[in-house]
Amino acid sequence: MRFVLRRLGFFLLTLWAALTLNFALPRLMPGNPAVAMIAKFKGGVSPQALHTLEVQFGVNTRHSVISQYFSYLKDVATGNFGTSLSEYPASVGHIIMQAIFWTLGLVGLTTVLAFIFGTLIGIVGAWRRGGVLDSVMPPVFVITSVVPYFWLGLVLILIFGVKLHWLPYINSYSYTDTPGFTLSFIWDVIQHAILPAFTLLITTIGTWILTMRNTMITTLADDYVRMARAKGLSSRRIMFDYAARNAILPNLTGFAMSLGFVLGGAILVEYVFNYQGVGFWLLAAVNNDDYPLMQALFLLITVAVLVAILLSDIATAILDPRTRDAG
Amino acid sequence: MQPASPSGRQQKSAPPLVRTQEDAPRQRTGTVLDVRDLSVEYVTEGGSVLAVDQVNFSLDSGEFVAVVGESGCGKSTMLFAVAQLLAPPARVTSGSVMFRGRNLVGLTDKSLIAIRWKDLSVVMQSAMNALNPVKSIGAQFKDAMRAHGVRSNAEIGDRSAEVLKMVGIDPVHLKSYPHQLSGGMRQRSMIAMALLFTPELVIMDEPTSALDVVAQRSLMVQIKELQEQFGFAVIFVTHDMSLVSHFSDRLMVMYAGQVAEVGATRQLFDSPRHPYTEGLMEAFPSIRGPKVPLTGIGGSPPNLAKRVGGCWFAPRCAKVLDRCATERPPLYQVEGTQVRCFRHDGNVA
Numbered sequence: 001m002r003f004v005l006r007r008l009g010f011f012l013l014t015l016w017a018a019l020t021l022n023f024a025l026p027r028l029m030p031g032n033p034a035v036a037m038i039a040k041f042k043g044g045v046s047p048q049a050l051h052t053l054e055v056q057f058g059v060n061t062r063h064s065v066i067s068q069y070f071s072y073l074k075d076v077a078t079g080n081f082g083t084s085l086s087e088y089p090a091s092v093g094h095i096i097m098q099a100i101f102w103t104l105g106l107v108g109l110t111t112v113l114a115f116i117f118g119t120l121i122g123i124v125g126a127w128r129r130g131g132v133l134d135s136v137m138p139p140v141f142v143i144t145s146v147v148p149y150f151w152l153g154l155v156l157i158l159i160f161g162v163k164l165h166w167l168p169y170i171n172s173y174s175y176t177d178t179p180g181f182t183l184s185f186i187w188d189v190i191q192h193a194i195l196p197a198f199t200l201l202i203t204t205i206g207t208w209i210l211t212m213r214n215t216m217i218t219t220l221a222d223d224y225v226r227m228a229r230a231k232g233l234s235s236r237r238i239m240f241d242y243a244a245r246n247a248i249l250p251n252l253t254g255f256a257m258s259l260g261f262v263l264g265g266a267i268l269v270e271y272v273f274n275y276q277g278v279g280f281w282l283l284a285a286v287n288n289d290d291y292p293l294m295q296a297l298f299l300l301i302t303v304a305v306l307v308a309i310l311l312s313d314i315a316t317a318i319l320d321p322r323t324r325d326a327g
Numbered sequence: 328m329q330p331a332s333p334s335g336r337q338q339k340s341a342p343p344l345v346r347t348q349e350d351a352p353r354q355r356t357g358t359v360l361d362v363r364d365l366s367v368e369y370v371t372e373g374g375s376v377l378a379v380d381q382v383n384f385s386l387d388s389g390e391f392v393a394v395v396g397e398s399g400c401g402k403s404t405m406l407f408a409v410a411q412l413l414a415p416p417a418r419v420t421s422g423s424v425m426f427r428g429r430n431l432v433g434l435t436d437k438s439l440i441a442i443r444w445k446d447l448s449v450v451m452q453s454a455m456n457a458l459n460p461v462k463s464i465g466a467q468f469k470d471a472m473r474a475h476g477v478r479s480n481a482e483i484g485d486r487s488a489e490v491l492k493m494v495g496i497d498p499v500h501l502k503s504y505p506h507q508l509s510g511g512m513r514q515r516s517m518i519a520m521a522l523l524f525t526p527e528l529v530i531m532d533e534p535t536s537a538l539d540v541v542a543q544r545s546l547m548v549q550i551k552e553l554q555e556q557f558g559f560a561v562i563f564v565t566h567d568m569s570l571v572s573h574f575s576d577r578l579m580v581m582y583a584g585q586v587a588e589v590g591a592t593r594q595l596f597d598s599p600r601h602p603y604t605e606g607l608m609e610a611f612p613s614i615r616g617p618k619v620p621l622t623g624i625g626g627s628p629p630n631l632a633k634r635v636g637g638c639w640f641a642p643r644c645a646k647v648l649d650r651c652a653t654e655r656p657p658l659y660q661v662e663g664t665q666v667r668c669f670r671h672d673g674n675v676a
């Protein structure tokens with residue numbers, strides 16, 4: 001389809017620009033990672049050691065910028081992001097792969113759930129405007145959505161972890177457990193995820209409820225909804241197929257954006273719960289001047305957002321015929 | 328029985344009209360619709376607004392009644408009250424809408440579903456907004472048919488193509504989305520959709536208002552042809568009196584939510600009795616007649632939220648009488664028409 005191809009081309013172009021920026025930015029910064037690492041040792045490093053590090057990090061080499069650029073592109077394509085400085089000698093790729101797993105599971109799932117539940121509550125709330133659901137849900141979740149989520153996380157830890165001992169609140173699984181696909185380990189992971197997931201869910205769902213409810217109310221006043229009633233369609237059909245189907249369109253882009261930022265992790269939540277996802281590592285990388293890890297994580301987030309936008313474009317094209325022709 | 332499917336323009340024998348057994352023997356004579364004392368109020372926090380005030384009218388099978396009036400005179404609200412499509416804050420506060428002997432007012436949505444579209448369909452004002460923008464025309468036809476128990480896709484496809492041909496649109500457009508059609512085509516496909524079940528009554532709310540005059544005219548001709556062919560009754564709401572002059576059997580002039588004058592179209596055009604009707608007549612030019620300056624009606628429609636005593640039209644009326652300021656005129660019977668004006672109160676006229 002022409003629309004998808006065009007979008008794909010745009011995606012590739014943006015991706016290339018992002019990669020190039022990601023390559024150029026660190027090289028425009030003063031100093032280099034080797035010098036930064038040396039600085040940690042407060043000068044107690046010989047010039048030979050400095051040179052060794054420089055070779056290892058691939059800086060100050062005789063290679064021209066152009067050839068560095070191409071080997072960078074090659075490294076990115078093959079997933080070779082170098083060695084982490086703070087977790088030396090673990091490779092950046094290894095750390096990221098592990099972090100992505102936990103972040104996708106926790107933040108990804110909660111983002112999707114928040115969108116689905118928020119949208120459903122918004123739809124039904126608008127449909128029964130002024131009803132019980134509509135009077136209770138939006139105000140409650142508007143309040144929870146402006147609560148700082150790290151603060152909520154701390155409160156939950158205090159209540160359910162420290163005081164009641166109901167749920168674990170450190171790491172994504174018990175240190176005593178061996179990772180693997182056993183029932184007890186999966187149950188352990190789920191228990192560890194409950195508090196951070198709940199924190200994220202109730203601080204993000206309010207936005208979806210409100211935006212969906214409001215667009216839905218506007219849509220319900222549209223003529224085609226009245227027309228659908230006149231046709232004698234069932235309430236469910238009118239609510240979902242005629243009203244919600246149209247009302248959800250503006251929300252799709254917002255959802256895609258938040259999906260893209262999932263890979264950025266929920267830094268503060270992961271930090272508060274010591275949940276070793278992408279956000280946790282990003283903070284660690286910044287704190288430890290771990291340039292290779294930082295660079296790779298930023299690249300990851302950029303690419304994730306780009307992919308999410310591409311997917312939302314395609315989803316919108318499927319759901320809204322008008323965008324197909326305009327594309 | 329049902330009139331045969333379109334014969335003239337269509338070469339192929341049309342597939343059978345979609346019917347279920349229960350409604351097979353259908354009357355096509357007698358009174359289709361009888362509206363009694365229908366009032367509609369918009370209930371808001373700042374008080375309620377009486378948008379339709381005790382409207383009475385009835386409609387015989389196959390009759391074409393035009394409802395005219397200025398914007399905000401309650402004509403669309405009255406229409407939606409008849410079709411039971413009012414949404415809060417509007418609600419019917421009194422009166423009845425008897426459709427084939429059944430009072431639609433107060434029926435639950437569930438009981439209404441059986442009547443909707445099969446017996447009573449609606450064509451809305453702006454076809455752009457009245458068609459679901461994210462569904463193809465065919466899918467919207469299909470929704471209507473499936474909602475009334477037609478399950479076979481072949482049957483749905485045949486009938487959809489058939490009604491689309493009836494309004495002069497190529498059936499390939501069943502696959503088109505509303506935004507891909509011109510305004511006229513959208514309006515035609517809406518009319519086609521309204522005829523899916525060949526209902527007894529089609530309610531039309533300014534179906535031509537978004538079209539240019541040429542398209543308006545051809546659409547009117549088409550509506551009239553279809554109506555004669557299938558015998559459905561039409562309530563046609565418009566603010567353009569000249570548009571319906573040649574097409575409607577009866578004309579109902581509404582002012583401030585009330586019937587100002589109602590009677591045979593010809594009679595109203597030849598001898599308008601209500602000063603408001605006269606004003607409307609003078610508000611559009613005659614094509615063949617001599618050039619005369621258009622006068623129109625001075626002032627603006629009343630604020631329905633602030634009801635005052637006396638005749639509603641009195642402040643704008645050129646022929647106002649003393650009593651118009653204090654008394655409310657009832658409807659007077661004058662030679663087959665009904666007029667809400669003291670000038671026809673026997674002792675004055």
